[in-house]
Every structure is written in C-alpha cells, then in structure tokens.
Amino acid sequence: MSPVNFVYLAAVLFAIGAATVLLRRNAIMAFMGVELMLNAANLTLVAFSRMVGGIEGQIMAFFVMVVAAAEVVVGLAIIIAVSRARQSISLDEPSELKG
C-alpha cells in the first residue's frame, strides 16, 4: 500500500476532527476533535517521512505527541475549572463575552 494513501486518510481524519470541533457542543468532544486533527497531522508527517525516506518526520511526530499531551493537560484543566464553576461543559453556554 502506497504511503500516499495514509496522507489521504490523514486529510480525512483532519476534516473529521475539524467537523467535530464545529459540531459538538460538548467541550470534551470538541477537544477530542482537536486532538484528532493533531494526530492527523502526525500521521501525515509519518507518511511523508516514509515517502521521502528521511526520519525527520518521524522524529517530529514524537515531539508533536509530547506537545499534544501537554495540551491535553492544560485543556482538561481549563475544562474542569469551567465545569466546576458552571456545572456544565456545554461550549455554547458560556457566551457572556460577545459583541
């Protein structure tokens, strides 16, 4: 199987991730969509790395994983703080800042 197919898969995953962010009201789910986008990028990196024959892409994928992990920590912390304060994790509800 040609690695280029993985790129297409990654693109699809990226789109699904983006759609999740746009469509899901649940903050956790939207956040997962972002993670999916990051991982789609990761997959792309790896796939291209394979196509090119270098290893930089694969190394970078590790970096991205680490960063994504850190992001999860921060993100969940914020979501938890919000849910504590509001007893809700709907993304639409906190909308006092507007206009």
Added chain:
Amino acid sequence: MTYNVPEIAWAPLVPIIVVLVAGAVGVLLEAFMRNVALRRVVQLQLSVATLVLALFAIVWQWVAIGGDGVVVLRSMIYLDRQALAWQFLLVVFAIGGVLLFADRNREGEDAFTPLASVAPGSPDETVARAKGLAVTEAFPLAMLATGGMMLFASVNDLLFLFVALELFSLPLYILVALSRRRRLLSQEASLKYFLLGAFSSAIFLFGAALVYGAAETTGMRELLGLYVPERQTLLLLGLFMVVVGLLFKIGAVPFHFWVPDAYQGAPSPVTAFMAAATKAAAVAALARLSYLVLFRFAWELDWVIWTVAIASVIFGTVLAIVQTDVKRMLAYSSVAHAGFILVGFAGFSPLALSALPFYLLTYGVATLGAFAVITQVRELTPDGAAGAEATRLGQWAGLGKRHPVLAGLMSLFLLSFAGIPLTAGFVGKFVVFRAAVEQGAWPLVVVAVLASAAAAFFYLRLVVLMYFTDAPDDASPRVEVRPTGIGRGVAIAAGVIVLVLGVLPAGALNLADEAGVLLSPPVVTGG
C-alpha cells in the same frame, strides 16, 4: 542509519535558556516553598532578575554575533540580529508584564485569583482568600511563555516553530483563566482561547506536515532550494495553513475571534503581556517565514495579505467604534493594528524587516502602558475598598479632571495608537507604511490610513470622556483611581518611551535598521 550528534552553539541561546530555566526553577519553587508571601517575593525577584539578565545577554549577543548571525542548531535555529531584536522586545514586554503581575492595590490584592482550582463564589474561594493564598504560578508561567516566544521568534524550522508555539501558548491559556474578579468571564475566555488556539495550531501543524511532504524538509532556509516544483500546490497549501496559524496569533481578521473575548476576560496584566508579546512573537515568525520563503510566492500570497489586512483594519475599526468596554475596545484596536502590521508585509519590502520590530515596539509599549492605566481605575466597593476594574467606558468620565497625570498618560497611549505625530505610534506607522509604499502598495496604505482616521474616533472617545465630560455624581458603584506604585511606574515608563520614540526615534531606528537582516539562506540543492 547514523546519527550525527548536532553541534550546538550554546552562547547565542543563553538569553532563551536563562528565561526557560528560570521558568523551570519557578515551577520547582511552587512545589517546595510553602510560605506564600515569601514565595511571591522570590518568584517576582527571580523573574525580574532573570529577564534583566536575559536583556544583558541579548545585548551581549547582539554585539557578539555581528551583522551576519550564526548557525546555532543545524537547520533548526539560526541566530541573527533580527531574532535578537525580537527577543529584546519580548523580554522588555515580559518585564513590563511581570511587573504588572506583581502589582497589588492598597488592600494587598493582585490581579489573580487566590486559588484557581476552586469554583468562583464558592465558600472555598472565601477561605482561600482569607488565608492569603496567591497564584504565584503566574510568574513561572510568564517566564515559560516568554521563553517560548523568544524561541518562536528565532527558530527556522516549521515543526520546531510548532513546538515553540505550544510552549508559549499553553501558559497563556492558563494565565487567562486566573482573574481574581469576574472569574466566570475569565474562565470562559480561557476556554475559548484554548479551544480556538488548539484548533489553529492543529491547522498550523497540518500545514507544516504538508510542507514537509512537498519539500522534504521543514527548514525555512532549505525549503526553496529543496521543494519539488510539481508539488508546488501542496507546498502552497501547507504554507498557507502555516500562515493561517500565525495570523491567528497575530489576531487578524478572520482569525481574530478569540482576541476580544480573551482580552476582556483575562486579568488586565495578562492582557497587557499577551497583547504586547504574542503579537510581537507571531509577527517575528511571520516576518522570518515571509523573507525566507513566502516572498517567492508573493504573487499568490499578496492577495491574501491584502485581503486580510484590509479586513482587519476595517473590521477592527468599526467594531471598536461600537464597543462600550475599554478592554474590549483595545482588543478590537489590536485587531486593527494587526491589519496595519500586515500592510507592512504587502509586497515583501526589505524595509519591513526593520520597520516591523519598531512598530511592534511602539505598539507593545503603548499597550502595556494603557493596560497599566486600566488596572488602576477601579470601582469602589461599598466600604470604599478597590473593587473590580472599571472598564465600562462611561465610568471613565471626568477622569482627566481628577487624575490629570493618569489621564494624560492614557491619552498619550491612545494618541500613539491613533498614530498622531510626536508619539511613537506615528513613527511606527510611518516606517511600516513606507515599506508598503516602496513596493507600490499605496492603495492598501490609503485604505489603512482612512481606517485609522476612523479609528481615531474611538480612541478619542475615551479622551473626550476623560477630559470633556463631567463624571456623573450618582455613579454606582463609584469609580476612583487607585494608583499603585508599580502600575503607575510602568505607565510612566511606557509614557516616556512613547514620547522618546515619537520625538527622537533616530537611535531606535538605527538599531531597527541593523536588525533588518536575516541570515541569508544557504542554497541547498538535491535530495
């Protein structure tokens, strides 16, 4: 496969390392120092000392590396005076920001919640307040963010850029959530900022991955030499997505939606730091990317820059006009400023490389000063203590009569934002517009100046309120200026800088000219 352990020239990295190490030490301090009051003092002193040290280090490197710059880490990090100039700016903004973080009012309250983990308005919060807790994590977070930004302004590799992006973004997300008052808003702002930030950095990353696929490298200097012409579309798409990620951080339309909400919700010292520094870091990265890579695709990308620039100045301006909250108004003004900044990129004039740092310096200093003023204008609680910041525009009425110095400084910053001559903002606008006009982008400049004439309206509205309107007698809650030592110091210092840069900018422009060079890309060919 063999691995060459990369040779690293450590010396040029000293400023960044110092700051990041201080951040790490700060985190350790959080873990091990139990005495809140002492911890706060130590954190503050550590941060400021480190930043000042970094400042010296930058100057030392500025002298040391000369006009050409040095390779620090293979294709990842090259250091040149352009990078050092941006680092310098960032450290200056960080010093201002950190000082504002430390600012406390008469009741000993700073801008941060005593304990971020408790729910707003809960009994726990009262307890935490009573115990005199404080979120001293703000300092190490700020150091980490600063370090990340300095890196962001210096690296030459798109993926590394992503890492730096996250490094400075994540602390900011947290800082935004830490407001002492109006915590719900603060958390809401943080959540939005985080989600959109993560969203955009995913786009950025995906773009970087596509570039990797198209050029087999993510090093900016190598890109043009290595990319395969057949894959130009892929490369262009990837670069575009990277640019979008950067435009998000700059806060340009249509990627600006986080700006007003985050600016308004965040504690004002954080807003000040964030507004000044984030924009500078992002512009630094965009400048680097532009002059190493994008200029080759000027034909395609000019359209984007023009569109985004025009949209930013127009939407930023008209939206600022209808705002009723000072912080939100300044947020939209920062969107408009993003547009002015992008005007400098039109046509990729070499002049922009020196114009942009100068512009960001003027903008950042004025922003710090303006928010320093905002932190001092307070609603009074019924017992006469300083309460929340009075950010509704109407609450500023008559301030000029009661506090001429403060109001005068605020007016100065607003005039600088508006680009009135003899303030720093004018010189900044001048050099940026000059860069655009040099490349024949004068119609864009005309649009920008027309918008800035309209923008003057809302800056002046605040001046009108402060000077030409009498305060209503029965305002409830009462609004009073509660000058704080540090806040006033920062505002005055910013005011002096704004004036000096406005009247006698020759020295600073000289430095900016020297910074207007990028380490020229080595021509790398073949696979």
Added chain:
Amino acid sequence: MLSVTWLLIAVPLASFLVLMLAGRRADAWGHWLGVAASSVVALIGIGAFFQMLGRDAESRSESVRLFTWISGGDLQVDAGLLVDQLSLTFVLLVTIVGALIHVYSVAYMENDPRRRMFFAYLNLFIAAMLLLVLADSYLLLFVGWEGVGLASYLLIGFWNHKPENATAANKAFVVNRTGDFGLIVAMAIMFTQFGSVSFADVLGGADGASTAVLTAIGLTLLLAATGKSAQFPLQSWLGDAMAGPTPVSALIHAATMVTAGVYLVVRSGAIYEATDDARLVVAIVGAITLILGAIIGSAKDDIKKVLAASTMSQIGYMMLAAGLGPIGYIFAIFHLVTNGFFKAGMFLGAGSVMHAMKDQVDMRRFGALRTAMVTTWITFGLGWLAILGVPPLSGFWSKDKIIELAFVGEGWQPWVFGLTALIGAGITAFYMSRLFFMTFHGKARWTDEQHPHESPLLMTVPMMVLAVGSAFLGLFLAAGNRFQNWLEPVTGTSGELEPVLAVPVLITLTLALVAAGVALAYWMYWRNDVPTEAPPPSLAVLAARNDMFQDSVNRAVFQIPGTHLTRTLVYADAALVDGAVNKQATGIAAFGEASRRFQSGKVRSYALLMLLGFLVLASIIVVGG
C-alpha cells in the same frame, strides 16, 4: 495751490478722525470744526481754480504723485492725484455746496445729541468725494467711490434706531456694491489689457485695444455708474435713502455723490469714444431713467421723495448726454453743476419746510406756506424755475442744450432720445410745479398746532447762496461758451452738430411742453383743493407711487430667490454636506453594530467563521494566483 491738493483730502479726513476719536468732549465745538474743515477745502479749491485759470489751457492738467500704494506683482498703483479742469470742476462743486450745507446743518441738526458724529460723517464724505474726483487711477477712484458709499451708508442710517432707516442704509450700500462689482471687473479687464489701471495708461491706450474689450470695459463701468448714480436698473435705493437727514439728501443724494457715475463715464470718455455700443447703452440707460424718475416724481406725496425722483431723472439727462459723445460730456457736466446748485437749494428748502412743519414730509399736509416762509419760498421758487428750464435761469442753459443734443444723430436714435428728453422736460415741469404748488400755494392743509415759521439765518443764508447760483450760474457759464472752452481740453471736441429739428423749433417745443406741464399742475394743485388723503389711485398712479414697482421687481427677482437660495444653502449645508459626513459616521457605526453579530460569543461559531475565512482566502489564492 495745486501742489497742496492732497490737503483737499487730508483736511476733512483729519477733521473726521478728530471728531471720531475726541468723543463726547468734542460735542461742544465739533460741528464748527466740521464747518471749518469744509470751508478750508472750499478755499483751497477756489485757490487752485484761480491758479489753474492763470495757466494756458494746455498745461492746466497736472498729476501729483503722492506715494506708491499697491505694488503687487505686475499691478503697480500709485496714490496720485490728477488735477485737471474736470476734477477741479467737481472739487469746486463739492467744496462750495458742501461748505454751504455744513453751515446749514449746524442749525438743522442743532437738537440732535449726535450732531458731532453727523459732522464727522459729512467730513468723511467730503474727503472721500474729493478723493474720488481727484484720483489718477481707477483703483484710487474706487477708494473714494466706496468711501462716499460708506459715508452715504452712515448718513442714511444716521437715525438707525428706526429699523427702516437701517434697512435703507443697507439697501443703499448693497445696491452700490452691485455697481462696484462692475468697477472691479472693469479694472480686472483693464489690468489684463493694459497692465495698469491708471487713467493715463488706460485712456491713453484705449486706441490700441479691441472694440470688444473696450465695450466690455464700457459696460462694466456703466454698471458701476448706474449703481452710484441711481440709474436704471440700480435706481431703487435712492428713494429710500431719503431716510437720512435732509442736508445729507441735499449734499450726497442730490448734488454730489450721485453724480459720481456721470463723472466716471465722462472721465472714461476715451473708452466710450471707441465703442459705439457701450455709448448707446449709456444713452439708453439715461433715457429710461429720466422718464422713470419723472413718472415716479409725479406720483409721490413725500416732498423728499419727489426731489429724489427728480434727481434720478436729472441724472438720467446727464447720462443721456454722456452717451452722446464729447460735446455731450461737456453738457452732462454742465447740467451736473447747475443741478448741483438748484437741487441742493431745493433740498435745503425742503429741509427748511420740514423744520417748520415738525418733520412732516407729506405734501398733502402742506399748502399755502408761501406767507409763512417767504425766504424759503423765494429760494425754492428760483430752484423750481431753474429746473424747469425757464430762460435765463441755469436749467435752461444746461438741460435744454441736452434736449437739443439728443436730437443730433442719424437713424432712429435722435428721434427716440430727443423725444424722450423732450417729454421728460414736460413731465418735469408738471411734477416740480406740483411740488411747488402743493407746498407753498393753494389752501393750508396743516393743523393748528403746527406753527410754520421761517428758519434761522444759518439755514436761510446757504439757501440764498444756492438760489443765486441756481439763477445765474448757468448764464454765467454759458456766456461765451465759457464752460465748454474750460472743459474741452479734457473731454475733447466734436464738430458742429446739427439736430434733426431746427434749434429754435426745439426751444419752442420745449418751452411749450413746460408751460403745459406747469398749467396742468396749476389746474390740479393750486386751483383745485388737494385732498389730505391720497385718492384711490389708478393703476398707472399706483405703479408710479410704488416706484414703478422697482422694489417689487427687486424682491421678486433678487430678494426672494436670494433669501430662498441662502436658506436652502444653509439647510443644505447642514443637512446634506454636513449631513453626509454625519451619515457616514452613523453608517460606520451601523456597520459596526452589524458586524458585532458575528462575534456571537459562541466558540463553535468562531471556529466555523475561521474555517470559512480560511476557505475564502484559499479560494482567493486559487483565483488570484
């Protein structure tokens, strides 16, 4: 004396300044200072006259350069005086009549608390009028020209606590300004054409200029002249100007200032010489005005307004004459001088009557004043006979000569102008006799509490002097063609002129018409009782009473559209020009409010909009790239 001509202007000007600046302190002696100043200039004028008489006719003209006035770019104008026979004629008229009226005014204005100011203004007028006639360039003439306008404005509005007087003053100034517009344009054309506005350069260069240019200059100068001399179509202000104190009417609005237009035309003779069209228009304007003034004069009941209409009409004669060429110039000026005397005399007489009748001006309330005011009756009567042109009084020598000249020429012109002048003479006889009879003869129509009495000597002596002038000046000047010989070096000569009708025939016709006019007036206003209230007028009389509806016309053509125009503009300026700006501001604000909706506060919509923006920009790349 010629070398100190500048004193003619300086002395009254200095007196004016002293009277203005001294304030109330000068109330006690101010009027005598005014009289002294005007007398001194009269003496200087007479001295200069005799000095000039002592020279040859050719070397009588003299220029006195005082200082460089305006030197801007190519425009070089010196403050310089031109003393020649023409200007000296005016100097004499102005200073002598002026001095007499000053004396008269001492008594006439005795009870006015602002008498000092009155004399200050009179002196200002004398200074300006003398500058007007002595100037050696159009621009300097213009200074005097506007100066007399200012003095006239001040004096008409002397009692401006009455709104109508203030309005009359404004009207006079503005209508005059309309004429001045012509003078400025004329100077602009001259400057472009000749590079100068001095008489010497312009009149000397007139030969070399194209007819079109000269016609343009001639017509614009005529516009200026019509304004100042109350000629058609700018005649409307003169009637209202009678709101000023009577000596003012005598001095400014009868004898001197209003004749400045004639002076201008005569002075610019070289230009009119070269352009038949402009000259014809001058004659037409004169003809129209002389009839118009005469008709209006026949219907008015206000004694001063009749005299004002008569002034208009007489100046119409002068204009008509001036439109006939060099010989006409001479008799225009001749008539101007005689008219200056008899008209001033009659005005002073009217003032004397008003003085006696407690400022009553309605002739229907007079009658049979002959016995009460004998001196006034005699002096007025001499003036009346003079203006009628009864030989050998002054008017006969000047006016009848103009009628004669009007019949000179070819084609339709002599018939139209001649008959107009002839008929005008008849109507003049009618309305002047009407005035005279209604005032001094017939039944007394005044009430008992009015005790008509003769005026004091200070008033009657000037009237007597003027009456003597009215009676004999014409004969004196006409004898041996004295006046003609005096002026010819300035105006030039034209050959022997033959009217289309024989001169004796014309004289007979004129006298017959005059007699008819007098007879008619006698029948209507002496023999028959004059009703104290004006009878319901026929349409013609109504028209005449209303100054031939000149104000209505002005109102309909200028004032009402003008008011509407300014109102519309004021409104448009606020609503449209300024409104557009404010609209823009509201538009921007509305746009801002609309844009606000995108910032909905919902983070998912932010993400969506970002993505949409992303796609739009991407498509821009695709399309643009």
Added chain:
Amino acid sequence: MDILTILIAVPAVAGVVLLTVRPLRAYARQFALGVAAIELILAVGMLMAFDRSAAGTIQFSQIDSWIPQIGASWAVGVNGIGLSLIMLAVVLTPLTMLAGWNEDESESRRAQYYGLMLLTLAFTVGIFAARDVFLFYVLFEAMLVPLYFLIGSFGGEQRRYAAVKFLIYALLGGLIMLVAVIALYFAGPGGEQAFLTANLTGLTYDAPWIENLLFLGFFIAFAIKAPIVPVHTWLPSVVETARAGTTVLLVAVLDKVGIFGMLTLVVTLFPGASTRAAPVIIVFAVFTAIYGALVAIGQDNMYRLVGFASVSHSGVMVLGIFAFTRTAIEGATFYMLSSGLSAGALFLLIGFLVKRHGTASVRVYGGLQRVVPVFAGTFLIVGLTALALPGTSPFASEIMVLIGSYEATRWGAIVATLSVILAALYVLLMYQKVFTGPTPQAMEPTTELSLMERVVIWPLIAAMLVLGFVPALAVDYFKDPSAAIVVSVEEAGL
C-alpha cells in the same frame, strides 16, 4: 541655537511647563502673556534682521539631522511669506490672551488653557518655518492635539462634537497626505536629507499620474484645513462652540496653514500637477467663495457667520494661488495676513458681545449702537474690513487677487467678484440686526468696550489701515517668493 528654533522652543517649553508645574498655575495668565511677549520681541528682532532685498531666499536657515533613517531633518528657515505668517501668529497670540484675561474659571483650567495656547503657538511657528516635508507633516498633525483639547475643553455645549469633528476631518486629510509624503520620499533623491523641501523641488516623475496623485494627497489635506467647500463643515461647528480666543487662533492663523501649504508645498513641489489641476481647483475655489458668502448671509449665529465668511475668503485665496499670476499670488498671500487680522478682530469682538450677553445669536441683540457707540463703531469698522472696504488691507489684497486672476480665469474672477456684493450683505445685515433698530430691554445694561478690549482690538484695526494704505510694508516680503512660484509653474508648463 538658531532664532527659529528658539522661537519654536520657547513657547513649547513654556507650554509644557505651564501644563505640568502646579505652583505656576496661579500666575498662568501672566506667565503665558510674558512668554508671548518674549516671543513677539524675538520675532520682531527676526523681522528686523531679515534681509528684505532677498525675501525670496530662505533665511535664518538651520538644518540638523533628526531622523536620518527616514530622511527627516530638523530644517527650519523662512522666506518672506513664512516670516509674515509667523508675525501674524505672534502678534495675534498675546492679543487673544489678553482678550480672555478676565474669563471666570478655575486656576487649573486657566493654566491648561494658556498652556495649550502656548503649545499651539509653538506648532504654528514651526509649521510656517519648516523646510522639511516630514517635519512640516509632523507639526501639522501634532498641532491637532492641543487644538483638540482647546476646542473640546473650553467652550459651549457642542464642544465635544465639534472637537471630534475637527480632529477627524483634519486627520483624514492629514493621513491621506501621509501617504503622499511617504510616496514623495520614493520619488525624491532619498538619503538622510530626503525630505528637505529643497531636495524635493523640481523633481521629474515617471508619469504624470504619479505627480497628480501626490498633488492630490497634499491638496486634500490643505483643502480641509483652508477650508474649501465641500470639506468645510468642521469650521462652523467649531467656531460656533469654541472659545473666542481659540477661534481667533484657529481661523485667523491656523487655517492659513492650509493656504500656506498650498502655496509653499503643493504648488512648489508639484508645479506640473498644479497646472493641470488648476482649472478644477479654480471651480472649487470660486464656488467656495460664493457658497461661503451665501451661507454666511443666512446664519443666525455670529460666530458661524464669520466662520462661513472666512470660508468664502479662503475660496478667494485659493483662486489667487491657482491663477498663477504674480499679482494674484501676492494678493492671496497678503490676503492671508489681512483676513487673519480682520477675522481675528471680528471674532474677538463677537466674543466680547457673547461675554456680555451669553449668546452669539443675532436675534437676541438689537439697538446696541445707542447704548455702546464706541463698541458699535469699532464693530462696524472691523466689519467693513471684512467686507474689504477700500483703504483697508483686506481690500488691497482682495483686489490684487481678483484683478490678478482675471487674466488666468476670466469667469472665475468675475464670479468670485460677486462675493464682494455678498460680503456687504452678510456684514451689514449682522451689524444692522445687532446694533441698529430699537433697543430691547435686555440690551440696556450692555457695558461699553473696556480699556483692555480696546487695547486688544484697536492695534488690529490700526494694522489693517496701515497695511491698507501702505501695502508695500507687507507685500514687499512676498514679491520674490511669489515670483519664484510663478516661474516654477511656468517652467513646468513648458
């Protein structure tokens, strides 16, 4: 330091000191007047030292490096025109200070007012002296700040609206000019003295449209400032509400910056484009002359009336400049001075009236001549100068413009001359309504012109009369500069 730098620095420093040093507040008036007097003495000294036979060349020139990176220099110097306008500014400033002497207000506000006045003076002198386009621009725009505060802080009800409107208008023009300034840099020789006026004169452009656009950029800014229709509406709004002293400086001196800019920057730098644009501009100028006068006639508020009158006068001046004949240009320059004196005196007098009765609406007044004859007389004389009565300096200047421009534009000159008639209407109607007719009860207690007020007004009248009879006193300073302008335009036209 050179004299011009001192002339700029003295009021600037004094203004800042007055605004910031608290103890000085009690003596704000005396201090400010003293500074203005020193300034006047210095300026008179400069006038004495000025070599009139070389009025066309720049004298007292000083060129120092300022911001070499962008080609800006601290370059000051004056020719006859600049010198005259500086004199106008330094003469009017102390008089306006005196005029507001007895204003009833708190010490701090008073200090603010006089401090801002001094700052404005500094900027004004700087603008008239600037020989560097960048410096000119900077001062031109920065001056808006003190003016903005002067208008917005002191005056009537609508002052906030007026101040913002003023600023937005001025900024709009100024910012468009900024684009042209920047573009001019690239059209010029570049380098560290790129913006010196001398280095930017006589440039050749790649294409006419470039020069045309640059011209337009500068012209719009000056047209707004001058102002000419249709960008004039800020002026009536401002004069209606601002304090008389502010108005005097604004209309009598600062508006002249617009005309001055057209004369010494627009026409000098872009003679080719100026020639091309002249027919259109003349249409605007003439329209302005008539329009301003017509609208003035319909005004009830005296400040607005005089404001529109000065709009009308601006039209005449612009006509004079763009007629490109020596006579007209000298006339327009002279008119700047004359109309400055005349409008200034008129505004001051109206200010005195308003101080007595609290309104500038003519409807309220009437019959004042009987009560206060000296006031009435003074008002009338000043009014007559405004309608350009011969013998006064406005006449001499106006006639030079009208006569001088006929050659270039026959119909333009003729139509503009109509404004002479209209001027009589608006001035005399105002006088009639305020001073003649029966005296209403409320007007009876009006006080006569005070000694202080006479000291302020009468010198202005005297100056106008002297200049009216001996215009050469002023015009000699304009001859050579005007001739140079005409020559440059003619050369460009060839």
